[in-house]
């Protein structure tokens with residue numbers, strides 16, 4: 001670590017739980033964010049600031065004016081450009097010691113394994129259930145930990161899914177896909193601007209803890225947040241032997 005890095009990461013280096021060894025682990029880590037939207041914005045900004053060595057961004061959208069109410073990676077002048085390019089510019093401007101890899105593609109069954117397989121840890125901030133279930137299946141198949149956050153209107157939830165370490169996967173906890181009505185996107189249902197800031201920052205925190213080994217992650221627990229009443233609770237969640245994705249009865253993978 002050179003003098004510039006010693007100064008840049010000084011507040012990490014003096015933390016007992018991170019220190020030099022933890023900062024070196026962050027530098028070596030390869031983290032993929034699926035989605036560069038409301039959740040991906042604070043997530044990626046904090047991970048770049050923290051010195052995570054390689055950040056992947058998968059998103060095939062362009063920046064629109066209605067994104068700017070919550071997607072703090074982007075500026076008014078970003079509107080019309082691709083999200084991955086605007087995100088990369090913002091992250092490199094924040095920390096040019098971080099390598100940013102862009103995937104301007106929608107994750108589907110044909111490319112998921114190829115894209116996710118290049119990373120140590122996957123973060124899901126996607127906005128639809130088809131992608132969520134596909135990402136979970138792919139992470140289980142590849143043995144990758146998954147930090148999955150979700151938001152709707154005034155509510156947020158977050159967990160770390162690591163079935164290869166004995167914890168549940170996403171499908172253990174949410175075996176049934178919600179009805180179409182209950183799965184409205186932000187565009188359809190609305191979302192308060194600061195909410196993804198809270199949940200996306202929590203996602204960054206779980207990533208930093210997972211990589212450095214600090215404290216206890218949300219693996220095996222589900223965090224639920226109600227912004228309207230400023231209430232949060234954490235539920236214990238368990239791996240299911242009959243899970244169709246990670247359980248003993250799941251098809252051989």
Ligand SMILES: [Zn+2]
Nearest residue numbers: 169172243246
């Ligand atoms: Zn499972």
